[in-house]
Amino acid sequence: MDAIFHNLMLGLDVALTPLNIMWVFIGGLLGTVIGMLPGLGPATGVAVLIPITYGMNPGTALITMCAVYYGAMFGGSRASIMINTPGDASAIVTCFDGYPMAKSGRAGTALAVSAIASFVGGMIGMIGLIFLTEPVASFALKFGPAEKFSLMLFALTATITLSEGSILKGFIAMGLGFMMSTIGMDAQSGSDRFLMGIEDLRDGIDFLVIMIGFYAVTEVFKNFGDLEKQYDVDAKSIGKVWLKWSEFKESFMPMLRNSPLGFLVGVLPGAGGTIATFLSYAIEKSVSKKPEEFGKGAIAGIAGPEASNNACSCGALVPLLTLGIPGSGTTAVMLGALMMLGVRPGPVLFEQHPEVAWGVIASMLVGNVVLLLINLPLAVPLVQLLKIPQRIMLPLVLGMGFMGTYFLNYSSFDFILVSVSALGGFMLSKLSIPIPPLVLALILGGMTEQSYRNALTIANGSAGIFVEKPISLTFLVMAVVSLIYALRKHKKSA
Amino acid sequence: MNKKWTLLGGLLASIVMAGSAGVASAADWKPTKPIEIIAPAGPGGGWDLLARTVQKALTEEKLVDQPVLVTNKPGGGGAAGWNYLKGKAGQGEFLAANSPLILQNNILGKSDLTFKDFYMLANLMAEWEVIAVKADAPWKNGKEFFEAMKKDSANMHVGVGPALGNDDHIQMLMLAKAYGVDPKSVKFVVYPKTASEQIPALLGGHIKAITISLGETLEQVKAGKIRIIGVSSEKRVEAIKDVPTWKEQGVDFVFPHWRGIQAAPGLSAEQKKFWDDTIAKMVQTPTWKKALENLDWDSYYQNAADYDKFLAKQDEEMRTSLKAVGLVK
Amino acid sequence: MTKNLQSGILAVVIGLAYLVGTFNIPVFDAADEVGPRAFPYLIAAIVIICGAALIVNDLRSSERKPFSWGFAANSGVWLRILATIVIGITFGLVLDSLGYLIAMFLFMLLVSSMINVGRLKQNLIIAVTFSLVSFIAFAVILKLSLPRGLLSGFLPF
Numbered sequence: 001m002d003a004i005f006h007n008l009m010l011g012l013d014v015a016l017t018p019l020n021i022m023w024v025f026i027g028g029l030l031g032t033v034i035g036m037l038p039g040l041g042p043a044t045g046v047a048v049l050i051p052i053t054y055g056m057n058p059g060t061a062l063i064t065m066c067a068v069y070y071g072a073m074f075g076g077s078r079a080s081i082m083i084n085t086p087g088d089a090s091a092i093v094t095c096f097d098g099y100p101m102a103k104s105g106r107a108g109t110a111l112a113v114s115a116i117a118s119f120v121g122g123m124i125g126m127i128g129l130i131f132l133t134e135p136v137a138s139f140a141l142k143f144g145p146a147e148k149f150s151l152m153l154f155a156l157t158a159t160i161t162l163s164e165g166s167i168l169k170g171f172i173a174m175g176l177g178f179m180m181s182t183i184g185m186d187a188q189s190g191s192d193r194f195l196m197g198i199e200d201l202r203d204g205i206d207f208l209v210i211m212i213g214f215y216a217v218t219e220v221f222k223n224f225g226d227l228e229k230q231y232d233v234d235a236k237s238i239g240k241v242w243l244k245w246s247e248f249k250e251s252f253m254p255m256l257r258n259s260p261l262g263f264l265v266g267v268l269p270g271a272g273g274t275i276a277t278f279l280s281y282a283i284e285k286s287v288s289k290k291p292e293e294f295g296k297g298a299i300a301g302i303a304g305p306e307a308s309n310n311a312c313s314c315g316a317l318v319p320l321l322t323l324g325i326p327g328s329g330t331t332a333v334m335l336g337a338l339m340m341l342g343v344r345p346g347p348v349l350f351e352q353h354p355e356v357a358w359g360v361i362a363s364m365l366v367g368n369v370v371l372l373l374i375n376l377p378l379a380v381p382l383v384q385l386l387k388i389p390q391r392i393m394l395p396l397v398l399g400m401g402f403m404g405t406y407f408l409n410y411s412s413f414d415f416i417l418v419s420v421s422a423l424g425g426f427m428l429s430k431l432s433i434p435i436p437p438l439v440l441a442l443i444l445g446g447m448t449e450q451s452y453r454n455a456l457t458i459a460n461g462s463a464g465i466f467v468e469k470p471i472s473l474t475f476l477v478m479a480v481v482s483l484i485y486a487l488r489k490h491k492k493s494a
Numbered sequence: 495m496n497k498k499w500t501l502l503g504g505l506l507a508s509i510v511m512a513g514s515a516g517v518a519s520a521a522d523w524k525p526t527k528p529i530e531i532i533a534p535a536g537p538g539g540g541w542d543l544l545a546r547t548v549q550k551a552l553t554e555e556k557l558v559d560q561p562v563l564v565t566n567k568p569g570g571g572g573a574a575g576w577n578y579l580k581g582k583a584g585q586g587e588f589l590a591a592n593s594p595l596i597l598q599n600n601i602l603g604k605s606d607l608t609f610k611d612f613y614m615l616a617n618l619m620a621e622w623e624v625i626a627v628k629a630d631a632p633w634k635n636g637k638e639f640f641e642a643m644k645k646d647s648a649n650m651h652v653g654v655g656p657a658l659g660n661d662d663h664i665q666m667l668m669l670a671k672a673y674g675v676d677p678k679s680v681k682f683v684v685y686p687k688t689a690s691e692q693i694p695a696l697l698g699g700h701i702k703a704i705t706i707s708l709g710e711t712l713e714q715v716k717a718g719k720i721r722i723i724g725v726s727s728e729k730r731v732e733a734i735k736d737v738p739t740w741k742e743q744g745v746d747f748v749f750p751h752w753r754g755i756q757a758a759p760g761l762s763a764e765q766k767k768f769w770d771d772t773i774a775k776m777v778q779t780p781t782w783k784k785a786l787e788n789l790d791w792d793s794y795y796q797n798a799a800d801y802d803k804f805l806a807k808q809d810e811e812m813r814t815s816l817k818a819v820g821l822v823k
Numbered sequence: 824m825t826k827n828l829q830s831g832i833l834a835v836v837i838g839l840a841y842l843v844g845t846f847n848i849p850v851f852d853a854a855d856e857v858g859p860r861a862f863p864y865l866i867a868a869i870v871i872i873c874g875a876a877l878i879v880n881d882l883r884s885s886e887r888k889p890f891s892w893g894f895a896a897n898s899g900v901w902l903r904i905l906a907t908i909v910i911g912i913t914f915g916l917v918l919d920s921l922g923y924l925i926a927m928f929l930f931m932l933l934v935s936s937m938i939n940v941g942r943l944k945q946n947l948i949i950a951v952t953f954s955l956v957s958f959i960a961f962a963v964i965l966k967l968s969l970p971r972g973l974l975s976g977f978l979p980f
Contacts, residue, residue, distance in 0.1 A: 172874060202570055203574075225900050323713065340789065416912050422908075432826055
């Protein structure tokens with residue numbers, strides 16, 4: 001324990017130099033802005049920074065890149081709240097309640113909750129990163145393909161059972177998402193699947209493109225019915241970006257509950273923010289006393305997932321720092337950039353360059369505070385966007401959506417995907433088929449199938465592996481329980 | 495201030511050049527637009543890193559007057575980026591990173607593109623392939639490992655990623671064959687997210703071995719958590735001096751995982767000469783050498799002529815070995 | 824037809840089409856024991872069964888509100904959707920040859936004229952500002968590669 005505090009002080013010495021604070025600020029601001037834009041995520045943000053880091057010492061470079069990384073986590077949900085356009089997959093959940101709140105004139109509250117929850121999640125995640133790295137990393141190693149498959153199955157069931165409307169439609173939505181995820185070349189066997197003669201599909205469908213279609217563009221389509229409509233905004237309250245005490249109380253427990261969850265999910269190899277945020281949302285809805293408010297502007301529906309997401313991004317640094325392997329796309333870019341500077345993150349870094357390793361950790365504590373200070377005032381101009389009439393806002397949203405689509409893969413084919421998926425999203429919502437299970441299944445589909453097949457390969461074909469492993473069995477039981485619970489609830493209401 | 499003037503100068507220059515293009519054709523060629531290096535994958539992978547290293551060396555050593563951009567064009571195991579490059583025929587400002595995948599895609603029937611569709615500018619670097627096991631595993635070398643596999647291949651799962659048919663996979667197949675194990679009996683577990691899933695899976699005991707590039711394992715080797723039982727290089731690698739090569743272990747197998755750089759098709763002799771000279775200069779610069787050292791990459795420079803011969807030979811070898819296991823019909 | 828009935832029919836149709844696709848997946852020697860078809864079979868089964876159940880439930884249920892897509896009643900909405908899709912796909916096709924600046928300008932001008940009807944001056948301002956600001960921000964400042972197209976000889980960056 002003493003050693004940790006000693007190291008932390010060493011780190012703070014590094015982090016609190018004016019130069020490093022300045023870079024935390026610049027990186028955080030850049031990350032926030034990039035995170036807000038659909039299609040541009042933290043990975044692009046860090047990549048853009050690489051040429052700038054050439055001249056820096058490795059510590060400052062890593063500090064700056066980390067600032068972009070969690071800055072994007074803060075920024076990702078701004079656009080979810082304001083224009084129903086998640087900046088990143090982990091910001092999808094924030095759309096569920098954030099956007100309804102903005103539409104009903106409570107954008108300031110939504111933005112404040114999301115910034116504060118991000119801050120709390122980040123801080124709790126950092127505490128996890130500082131004190132629990134070793135035990136958590138060895139726990140994560142227990143996660144083999146069977147455990148991963150069962151976890152994803154649980155996340156999917158929880159999302160289906162808690163989404164609005166009929167469970168049958170929820171399963172249909174999940175099935176459609178899985179169908180889309182199987183399009184393309186099968187990694188395990190090399191077989192092409194469902195290409196329908198279109199070569200561009202061989203790499204599979206990029207879920208981020210579909211996400212822009214389903215959320216941003218579909219939302220524009222929905223508004224075509226009422227172009228002269230103004231948001232229901234009260235000119236007086238619009239500028240207020242703060243929480244009432246009651247709202248703060250409402251978001252407090254969700255933040256505390258979901259930060260540890262997000263951190264743990266972040267540590268698991270390849271799981272990431274999507275599972276963390278969807279699970280948090282399901283948890284908050286099921287423990288809430290007012291579940292009917294979810295989807296219409298529940299504060300807990302923003303606070304929980306946002307805290308979870310930022311804690312998750314701290315968790316994702318654990319494999320990078322303990323194993324020297326990147327846990328996500330962004331950390332992979334950071335790893336590459338650092339190697340160019342002659343520093344390899346990993347266990348050896350803590351022994352050979354403790355000032356770098358701990359400087360970065362300390363700077364993230366500082367950075368979380370800086371980002372809160374950036375994001376709260378930033379909400380003030382953002383909420384003014386609501387004053388822009390629909391007929392001007394909608395073209396801008398379309399422009400951003402299409403621009404963001406291009407930045408994902410620089411591929412013209414994606415414009416077809418985004419247009420078609422927007423039409424699909426519009427039709428599904430007309431039929432009251434819920435979108436969240438579809439999107440989650442699309443994102444997790446490849447991983448779910450591959451984990452299933454890897455588990456069976458390792459068990460030489462015996463499906464018993466899923467119930468023999470205790471962690472896997474636990475998730476399966478939880479999935480079954482949530483399903484039974486939902487079926488009984490539906491029987492009662494029907 | 496300076497930058498503004500260079501921009502303005504560049505603008506003037508480009509206008510003048512555009513006007514006099516017809517006259518100046520015989521003279522030496524120089525890039526007149528920003529140079530674009532295509533990394534045919536998302537940020538963070540080997541291609542991206544190579545493209546950015548070349549960008550860094552060209553810019554910092556002032557080998558070109560134009561700005562250098564890196565464009566990520568993921569898709570089709572590189573095919574999307576290379577197709578884009580193919581569409582820039584005759585334009586000397588476009589380069590792309592490549593790797594053995596440009597051969598493998600074609601061999602496996604995933605793409606019609608071959609290396610013959612481009613001006614294959616230079617081979618640049620190589621990483622070496624290894625087979626790694628957990629530090630407390632009983633197998634110390636290739637012989638012991640493959641003996642165990644011969645006895646009980648059903649319990650000797652090998653992790654590979656991101657898909658079958660790549661260099662990592664081919665290494666395992668060729669070694670298995672050399673050690674007298676039926677390549678078809680090797681149980682592969684595929685990890686689409688490569689090292690970030692393979693290494694935890696190995697450390698967690700879910701699989702018995704991984705076939706992977708050396709660089710991905712170095713941190714774990716230094717930390718004493720995994721052991722490398724053989725490396726595919728010609729001579730021993732500095733970073734893992736006590737690990738014998740496959741050759742030392744009595745198997746005639748040297749297998750570089752190389753990456754190089756290619757230019758658009760249809761370049762003029764002047765354009766080719768410009769890049770041949772520039773890249774030849776670049777690989778001698780301290781920036782380039784330092785970057786390779788930092789990244790634990792071995793220099794593997796081959797100029798355009800040598801690279802072309804090398805590719806033809808590799809193409810034939812891989813075709814034979816993939817046919818043997820039934821991945822190619 | 825009710826909403827649930829239509830959803831059910833849609834699910835069964837898509838599920839069957841997907842099932843046919845699954846039969847056509849090639850399987851190589853080197854495949855794993857599970858193979859590339861198992862998971863798709865499972866998905867097809869889930870979607871078809873749930874779709875069928877939805878149909879049966881609906882036919883049995885007493886309150887059956889008819890559902891209409893409103894193609895005629897809301898023709899304005901559907902036409903705009905169709906136009907957006909056409910403009911969006913065309914944007915992708917011309918992006919490389921025209922370059923980002925021109926293509927984005929045209930895209931924005933067309934979609935905003937379709938939404939913000941009859942205010943040409945406003946729409947021109949939106950189109951010019953959006954394309955210019957985004958180009959400068961991403962291509963010039965952040966150095967992301969955007970196609971320069973027709974203007975490639977004139978742009979100083």
